[in-house]
Amino acid sequence: YPTFYGVCVDIKKAAEIVHKYGKILMIDEAHGSHLNFCSKLPPAAERSGADIVAQSTHKTLPAMTQSSVLHVCSDRVDLDKLSRMLRMLQTTSPSYILMASVQNAVEYMDKYGEERLCKNIDIFRIKTKELRELGVHVLTDDFLKENGCYAFDETRAVISLNDVGITGKELEIILREKYKIQMEMSDLMYVVGYITAADEPEDIARLFDSVKEIYLDAKKNGNQSSKVYIEEFPHLTQEISMKNAFYSDNELVTTEESIGRISSDFIIPYPPGIPLICPGEIIKEETIEYAKSILQNGINVNGIEDNKLRVVV
Template sequence: MKKQNIISGIKQYRSQVDTNFHMPGHKGKNEFLGQLIEDISSYDLTETIGTDNLHYPAGFLKDAMDYISKVYGSKKSYMVVNGTSCGIISSIMACTKPGDKILVQRDCHKSVYNASILGDLELVYLYPEFNKKYGLNFSISLEKLDQQLSYKPEIKMVVLTYPTFYGICFDIKKAAEIVHKHGKILMIDEAHGSHLKFSEDLPLPAESSGADIVTQSIHKTLPCLSQGSLLHVCSERVKVDNIEAMLRMLQTSSPSYVLMASIENAVHWMESSGKERLKRNIEIFKERTLELRKIGINVLEENFLIGEGLYSFDATRAVISMSEIGITGTKLQDILRYKYRIQMEFADLQYTVGYITATDEPEDIHRLFDAVKEIYLKESKNKEKGEIIQIEPFPSLQHERKMRSAFYAENIFVKIDESIGRTAAGFIIPYPPGIPLVCPGEIIDQDTADYVKVMLENGINVNGVNENNLVRVVKWKEDL
């Protein structure tokens, strides 16, 4: 029998990691997956007599979505089995027509940019406020949001990320007031915030704070199988028929009943059992965070961030930096993985980030914080400290052509250094978290090329740079 590559690879990973702070939110613990785990093949069905149809629900799938809608307080909720990327693209295309302009937060997920290519849309950027001292994109400026909508009344909708990948939140009620004052639709990518609904100790959930559409990756922070997502329509400003038409077009015609059952189970478990566990874990997280901050470790914490001008912070996000003692985010992630058998969600040049969910046990959280403390106390005594590498703000690159036309243009692959001054034909995306550094149609400059090389040198996976360190650019006549 030939080797089962996927099964073998997963088993090898599991043998190397004892505790994980990455998605999915069930953290590999069967007890949170309900009856599914008992006999998974019996729940793997198709559309037939008595099993309903996700695209035209009239039976138990409709009942499940009605239940989810009631829990989240939406006008209507949809289970999305192609992941939140599908929900985001469906929502944007349902509210726009080819050629329309939409205002987007520059540090949004790549699926927003993909929607602009598929829908032939023009993006207007709202850049986050960058804090150079801490190497973080803080929050969007609501004043600049208002200004953009005043200067460009032709904008059709606004797409914002809440919380960000680092747990940072803005005043969502105020943002909704501004967007609606200008008569626009507000869509919130709440991929990392499906748990906010279940705690009063966290920032307000978008679906009850004025957003018109909310998309959520419940597999990230709830005990759901990967790809399980929700799309909530929260106001009369959104045409439900358009949303449903796009979901039918973009979702698979063979939705997984196992995944749909997992989505409903995750919401039910959170409502019935998860709230108290989440509250307990938030209290432990906050206590241990303050402990580490007192000894000098840069762990993001709400009061500290508010003091720096931030609005609020999701206290389930462990965002840790030891850059001041010369340890990059990727190096810290590696130490946690290979010395302590703890795997985080992702790392950048400065921070390593992990998710704490209701399924974590107190000993899991203590294990992480004990390891971080031990690493810091040891490494801070090391006289030979590594070079401090600063995270850079998003580049404001010149647009040479529309994103869609550049994406479909004739193209070639060139070395990173040879791409300087040329028009990107593809995305360049540090992944995770999946925020494009360069988009099709933008001219790659020297600083951006240098920054990409620094990320690669520090072990960061950069999508759009192939195994030979080549990137895709628009072909010139002289390339022929």
Template sequence: MKKLNIISGIKQYRSEVDTNFHMPGHKGKNGILDEIGNNLNFYDITETLGTDNLHYPTGFLKDAMEYIAESYGSKKSYMVVNGTSCGIISAIMACTNPGDKILVQRDCHKSVYNACILGDLKLFYLYPEFNKKHGLNFSISLEKLEQMLIDNPDIKMVVLTYPTFYGICFDVKKAAEIVHKYGKILMIDEAHGSHLHFCKDLLPPSAESSGADIVTQSTHKTLPCMTQGSIMHILSDRVDLNNVETMLRMLQTTSPSYILMASIENAVHWMNENGEERLKRNIEVFKRRTLELRNMGINVLEDDFLIGEGCFDFDATRAVISMSELGITGTELQEILRYEYKIQMEFADLMYTVGYITATDEPEDIDRLFDAVKEIYLDRSQSNEKREIVQIEAFPQLQHERKMRKAFYSENMLVDMDDSIGKTAAEFIIPYPPGIPLVCPGEIIVPETIEYVKVMLENGINVNGVDKNNQLRVVK
């Protein structure tokens, strides 16, 4: 039997890719994690005399979290070693009781829904505004946010995503004002925005500086941190710290990795020292190259353009590229970049391929991506074989047949996709990445969703919840 399959697999991948625009934010570059990375065994310790305990910190872990809180300007910050999913679930369950109602942005991460299953919560949805012209969910409507809170005064908290996976931002300051006007707690899933704080001049405002009560961040996504490293910030007295710490103790491992915790602190320190200068440099290169390609007719999203189209703001470290007008899907473009240019992006959908530009990237990395995109466009635009690609709206407003928790624990059965229409979903149906559920347990499956899933599968996009025989689970 072949040994060291994981190490061999990673080595094989590294040999096939020269430049990557996917997480983790350190991009595998030397010089950032060397102190930790070159001495893994030395730093791999545990809770014992002379170290510290993440769940009851009194020593250097406490000092590290105080340093992170001071850096971000929070009331208290927690290192989260089970990923932001753990932080999100802990935060939601810390602020609610079983049976409570919460309002969530419908295109949020699956961990928000998992919190509702575990906490036995009732969901209300705030749907994003879908822009058919660009095939993208734009900002949420703050008018609809306020109306939802007026119509449902017993909602306990609001959970919103900022920025989205595509870098789209709403007016988070205004959203906080509205939520607090009605006496609710605002939690922001800022998984893709831990870098915003470090470049205030050129990026949208960070959620932690805009009035949110709780912010969860995937430090490993956009900062030079090892995978799974995350932070939770508490920013107001509306949140009970004891409840938060109780939930973190319950949901996090009792054997947290000191290597991972050192990586989180190191990432924040590195950004404090280098983040602003390097982000500004990379954003300037990105914007210059974006405008160059847009002038050629290539659809690369850019903040001024999006704002002119009705979007509130855009994270200018997100490379969102489409060649759908040439009949090239996002997944096809991702594969061309990967196998012909050895450039790996983060994820792709039907229209767009998406990559992350972080402070650890060099200008030549960005140029390499844009040179490749330019070459692909010039080559493929000569072809007469073009097909129309239209992004389908992913979130029809689905009816809840029963509470999510009840559906999740109900007896279920496998059925063919076409036979699932009109039945109640027993598990999530999720294109992955990015991990946003199309259907949640308890929702009735509609024809539009099945059509969308079929298009995703036909174009090589993984859809969790659909098995190899194109069957999915429904409540029996």
């Protein structure tokens, strides 16, 4: 919460349902540590009824990589049990540099987060509106809400120029090489940029103005057609449990030979990291075709190497 693309669900509602059944709600807020610091953003999970919230502060706050925070937000959580679990998983030698970096980031956001993020969101709104009016597919709060989404995190520049024949990966490369702008990630359709409190409004304007230039150039050159068509996501049947498939005897076969077999591994386009195939599922031809089109467009697919993947023997 939110997703890589800034899409937010209604945590309050989820918390009500979970609590009605006497359970606790844990939220992976890896991409949302900044939400608490700006009144123009969707509500932070810590303030929306979640009981435990995990954050990767290094993703959206000015904290060093590998610095994370686990918030306990209600008295429904058994702190003693939580401590015992953490003792099993954590190092006994914490890094004081990383902890100081988290503290520093939080102090920075406390002081400047509201003002700096609000300023950046204001320019984000102006520029995305301009691009949408021009015909560029860029995610905005209005657009997502009209399409059934609860809320949108307007620190995400999610842009697709697929309509003028440019894939997300290609757009990422053009922005880096020609405009010296590094995006957070790209997939088949979209590039995603993270707008943080450390950015300046001019940086955000420059990103959207560069996209506008690329779009208009492509149109001028007659690029009118989509390059990528995403078919409906193929639904797979779970034949055996994930655990049994993962630990079973397995063999490496070519993607063609894998059709109809049970996968022993995860096949995950990364980014965004959502599995196409999970262990135990029967592999379909459409899924393999889909994975291949992703690979052909220069996107990494974890679990397929040299056109081979692992299936249950």
